[in-house]
Amino acid sequence: MSSERSAKRSGRRPGPTTTRDAIAEAARRQFAELGYDRTTMRGIAGEAGVDAALVVRFYGSKDALFREVMALPPGIADAMAGLADGPRATVGRRLAEVIVGMLENPRSRSIVLGRIRSASSHPDAAALVRETVTRDVGRLAVALTDDEPETRAVLVGSQIVGLALARYIVRVEPLASMPAADVIDYIAPAFQHYLVGTLAAD
Amino acid sequence: MSSERSAKRSGRRPGPTTTRDAIAEAARRQFAELGYDRTTMRGIAGEAGVDAALVVRFYGSKDALFREVMALPPGIADAMAGLADGPRATVGRRLAEVIVGMLENPRSRSIVLGRIRSASSHPDAAALVRETVTRDVGRLAVALTDDEPETRAVLVGSQIVGLALARYIVRVEPLASMPAADVIDYIAPAFQHYLVGTLAAD
Numbered sequence: 001m002s003s004e005r006s007a008k009r010s011g012r013r014p015g016p017t018t019t020r021d022a023i024a025e026a027a028r029r030q031f032a033e034l035g036y037d038r039t040t041m042r043g044i045a046g047e048a049g050v051d052a053a054l055v056v057r058f059y060g061s062k063d064a065l066f067r068e069v070m071a072l073p074p075g076i077a078d079a080m081a082g083l084a085d086g087p088r089a090t091v092g093r094r095l096a097e098v099i100v101g102m103l104e105n106p107r108s109r110s111i112v113l114g115r116i117r118s119a120s121s122h123p124d125a126a127a128l129v130r131e132t133v134t135r136d137v138g139r140l141a142v143a144l145t146d147d148e149p150e151t152r153a154v155l156v157g158s159q160i161v162g163l164a165l166a167r168y169i170v171r172v173e174p175l176a177s178m179p180a181a182d183v184i185d186y187i188a189p190a191f192q193h194y195l196v197g198t199l200a201a202d
Numbered sequence: 203m204s205s206e207r208s209a210k211r212s213g214r215r216p217g218p219t220t221t222r223d224a225i226a227e228a229a230r231r232q233f234a235e236l237g238y239d240r241t242t243m244r245g246i247a248g249e250a251g252v253d254a255a256l257v258v259r260f261y262g263s264k265d266a267l268f269r270e271v272m273a274l275p276p277g278i279a280d281a282m283a284g285l286a287d288g289p290r291a292t293v294g295r296r297l298a299e300v301i302v303g304m305l306e307n308p309r310s311r312s313i314v315l316g317r318i319r320s321a322s323s324h325p326d327a328a329a330l331v332r333e334t335v336t337r338d339v340g341r342l343a344v345a346l347t348d349d350e351p352e353t354r355a356v357l358v359g360s361q362i363v364g365l366a367l368a369r370y371i372v373r374v375e376p377l378a379s380m381p382a383a384d385v386i387d388y389i390a391p392a393f394q395h396y397l398v399g400t401l402a403a404d
């Protein structure tokens with residue numbers, strides 16, 4: 001994964017990217033903005049400044065390209081899993097920090113929005129969303145409690161996708177223009193409740 | 203609005219529907235399942251068993267058709283507005299009942315999912331989602347409190363769209379197969395918190 005390496009090494013403004021990186025970046029941006037159906041190999045090639053045949057040569061099909069560039073950086077799953085080690089009383093806030101951090105980073109935001117925008121029409125995208133919720137959030141929930149961890153994970157997951165959709169796709173105010181720190185403040189109590197609170201009050 | 207009347211009069215299994223009703227129903231179903239981009243006048247006509255020219259004659263453009271069939275039944279906005287009159291301690295549960303009821307009803311579910319599925323590519327759909335959140339949920343929030351009602355409305359709205367996406371589009375388990383009564387139990391405390399709780403604990 002040379003794109004992973006170069007992104008890590010150089011941060012927000014990478015130096016000379018490889019052609020493969022440029023294609024991956026254009027693909028992520030277009031999947032995020034247009035969704036799977038309206039994204040074309042030709043369009044990606046155009047944005048990356050290469051011939052469409054090169055995109056096919058590097059990545060094969062659009063489907064294979066989607067799967068490769070839409071993988072979340074492993075750091076995010078690791079960060080979520082590590083949250084169970086900290087104080088239980090603030091785990092909701094720490095999860096909110098990881099999630100909002102993921103959504104504010106342009107690269108991982110593209111991945112999350114690309115998956116959500118594509119989930120309606122592309123089974124692989126829906127599968128990736130399900131996998132993140134049940135595996136990554138699920139792992140955290142299981143580490144925290146044996147009281148319905150799967151239900152807790154999907155409730156957290158529903159709030160994450162709803163947040164992403166409302167803030168970045170539908171852009172409902174005041175959420176769309178809110179500073180990230182405020183989003184963390186507002187979302188943290190819901191995560192705290194879903195993760196370790198009394199689930200259903202009856 | 204003959205479609206509103208006939209649906210109200212006859213409930214789930216209407217008697218003879220008019221051609222206009224049949225077109226509206228096919229359109230709602232296809233917008234909900236395919237989203238705006240992949241829905242065609244021809245496809246709607248095919249499902250309704252009429253000629254595409256008739257769809258154009260009745261509704262004009264695809265855009266106009268979308269706007270007309272994607273209006274939420276006025277009963278839902280009225281029900282939400284009325285919730286402020288009941289006991290404050292259970293307003294979250296009553297809102298959860300209205301929202302889950304809306305999502306479990308095939309007709310209003312089609313409208314909600316059609317809007318969400320179309321919001322990525324069709325500005326009108328995104329505008330409808332924003333409008334429901336800021337106007338309908340907003341009206342309830344304003345009636346309940348003067349402590350950041352707009353923020354409360356959008357937090358509730360983000361949980362509603364996330365619930366719809368996770369349960370009906372991405373279909374994450376155990377949420378996808380959960381009985382509606384359980385969904386109400388699980389979502390009610392989050393709504394209660396967002397509507398009348400202490401918003402950000404800091």
